[in-house]
Amino acid sequence: xxxxxxxxxxxxxxxxxxxxxxxxxxxxxxxxxxxxxxxxxxxxxxxxxxxxxxxxxxxxxxxxxxxxxxxxxxxxxxxxxxxxxxxxxxxxxxxxxxxxxxxxxxxxxxxxxxxxxxxxxxxxxxxxxxxxxxxxxxxxxxxxxxxxxxxxxxxxxxxxxxxxxxxxxxxxxxxxxxxxxxxxxxxxxxxxxxxxxxxxxxxxxxxxxxxxxxxxxxxxxxxxxxxxxxxxxxxxxxxxxxxxxxxxxxxxxxxxxxxxxxxxxxxxxxxxxxxxxxxx
Numbered sequence: 213x214x215x216x217x218x219x220x221x222x223x224x225x226x227x228x229x230x231x232x233x234x235x236x237x238x239x240x241x242x243x244x245x246x247x248x249x250x251x252x253x254x255x256x257x258x259x260x261x262x263x264x265x266x267x268x269x270x271x272x273x274x275x276x277x278x279x280x281x282x283x284x285x286x287x288x289x290x291x292x293x294x295x296x297x298x299x300x301x302x303x304x305x306x307x308x309x310x311x312x313x314x315x316x317x318x319x320x321x322x323x324x325x326x327x328x329x330x331x332x333x334x335x336x337x338x339x340x341x342x343x344x345x346x347x348x349x350x351x352x353x354x355x356x357x358x359x360x361x362x363x364x365x366x367x368x369x370x371x372x373x374x375x376x377x378x379x380x381x382x383x384x385x386x387x388x389x390x391x392x393x394x395x396x397x398x399x400x401x402x403x404x405x406x407x408x409x410x411x412x413x414x415x416x417x418x419x420x421x422x423x424x425x426x427x428x429x430x431x432x433x434x435x436x437x438x439x440x441x442x443x444x445x446x447x448x449x450x451x452x453x454x455x456x457x458x459x460x461x462x463x464x465x466x467x468x469x470x471x472x473x474x475x476x477x478x479x480x481x482x483x484x485x486x487x488x489x490x491x492x
Contacts, residue, residue, distance in 0.1 A: 305370030313378035
């Protein structure tokens with residue numbers, strides 16, 4: 213008896229859903245389009261903000277942002293601060309979450325809840341005592357003076373994501389490593405940490421992006437042109453004596469490129485990491 217093969221037609225994506233998604237994408241791209249147009253437009257151009265400056269386009273705004281605005285040095289400062297703080301968050305966040313996920317005691321549960329409660333504290337509420345502490349330690353206008361507070365503020369989120377991801381990883385492989393004579397630290401770095409690659413990428417992207425865009429603490433801790441990160445450097449184009457919107461947006465365009473490139477390369481790990489780190 214010969215059975216006919218029946219082709220099952222897969223349901224397609226509804227046209228309405230596709231149309232709504234396209235509208236959302238277009239709305240999200242409008243600020244980037246306006247920023248791109250403004251960055252290449254002459255400051256004295258009074259034309260429409262929507263029109264591309266084909267005939268009067270200029271690179272002067274980028275030159276002003278790079279020179280007078282010290283955007284180049286600001287990008288270097290942001291790279292150093294972001295890499296340093298993100299490395300601390302990844303290492304300490306993973307290590308702190310390991311016992312919280314594996315030892316489900318009432319004490320660890322309260323510690324995790326306390327860690328989550330810290331996320332509710334606004335950073336500016338600790339600004340005055342933080343500035344006093346940094347001044348007493350001589351850390352104002354230094355990289356450690358900004359890296360350490362930003363890492364401390366980002367740690368609770370990382371601990372939460374790592375803890376939820378670890379709870380979804382079976383302990384059988386860790387037990388096999390212990391049988392082979394591996395200690396706890398070696399088991400963590402050799403067995404557990406490689407299995408948490410997706411959530412680690414998510415922590416890197418979330419932490420790195422937040423620190424790269426950080427403005428409030430950076431403005432008060434880094435007050436010189438040599439140490440100022442990207443966000444305060446862009447804000448320096450706006451003052452009581454006047455503003456240079458075109459140069460500020462040109463600086464923003466230069467500052468967004470590193471984050472955009474990194475995200476494009478790591479987005480598939482980011483999505484998987486956010487799924488793994490969800491509450492189970």
